[in-house]
Amino acid sequence: MSIRSLFSSPRPAPVPRGRPAPRRRARGWTFAPLLVALSLATACSSSPGGGALPGGPELMKKSAETMRSVRTVAFTIATEGRPPVPVRHAEGSLTSEGDAQGTIQVEVLGALQELAFVLTGDTVYFKGPTGGYQTMTREQLSAIYDPSAILDPAKGVPGLLAGATGAKTEAEEKIGGADAYRVAVHLPKQMVTTLVPGVNQEVDGQVWVDKATSRLVKASLPLGGEANAGTVLVTLDDYDVPVTITAPAK
Template identity: 60%
Template sequence: MSARRILIAALVAALSLVTACSGGSSDDQAALPGGSELVKKSAEAMRGAKSAAFTMETEGTPPVPVKKATGRLSGTGDADGTINIDLAGSLQEIQFVLIGETVHFKGVTGGFQKISRSQLAAIYDPSAILNPDKGIVQLLGTALDPKTEAVEKVDGTDAYRVAATLSQQVLATMVPGLSQGVNGRLWIDKATSRLLKADLPMNGGKVIVTFRDYDVPVQVTAPAE
């Protein structure tokens, strides 16, 4: 077979593959559940969450003071973890342990100090994430025009990717300093309907929040003084 015929055969095969893939994608899209149904089921599933671990991190330079946060959350509102916050242009890492109305916190140097929960909330209150009156449940319940886009894996778990307009008022409880609504994307666990990830584009960059270890027992204890 001549080189010209080999090239033509290769092009035909490639075009056939593209056509087949395009047809499959269309069928898959039609088979996806509706976005409204998914966010409603996810809100119901999140209402029953007893605990979770979370990570919040930024890409680029979005206009929020907390640049990264990681931690564990209990259903009772206790939490522990670390916060990286921009204070007057200087990035500071703070360890926190939130028990009841008391927050134990520690910077890079020195020991733990105490502030009240309300004082922490002015900076960042991670316990609001699982609070059904403030956090994820409200975020899902107020999502506007949700559209299911695809099935993707998040850390090896099959999830529906849903695009939606998300409320600034609700998001601000989880991403302090956020001053705008967001056209974001949510990844909802296909098996459990729990929220696995939120991608929140905004001016200058984005904030990505991920969740894992739902209902794994969390025991938060005060640090030694």
């Protein structure tokens, strides 16, 4: 056999007259576009780690159950833009018993008022930049903002997650150095008001659920429209870290 014959294609055998030529079988490469399309479809429904993303409703249910067992948490509420809510910033720590302490910035007639607060029992201690502590009832504070409701099993974060509809897991992301699932959700107005007072609309937002613990670590809530539009960002961390909250000295 010659070298040329090794690299040349064999000639097809002659077809006898009166008999149709045999059909050639489709080559394997004709299925390549289909395989590529299937690969892309699989990649679009998978997490960066290669596994499929969990369903949104299942994540919300599991996170709601997990949040009901939380004993303490640190929280931060911040705003971007001009969302139509009076609270501009708040941060502090709270317990499942309803005690809390921290600071809050509230916009009053276009000016920011910052208050330090301590909630113990039915009494709220608060003070401005100068002077000592004054007191009000928890009911009076709730007209402004009651952060202790965040862990309330019915109307706090557990109820917010349980009442979310249209949940769809969008991606896996890093939040505070930990892996979390980002989930698009539709939230009822009465539930959002617990986290952010003054909300008078339903919200299509996003929540991030910690992959390892199923705890809520972040929520993004777009509010308002046109000139009065913005986003409220809620972050939760330091779960179950011991917290001691006592009445301040007068």
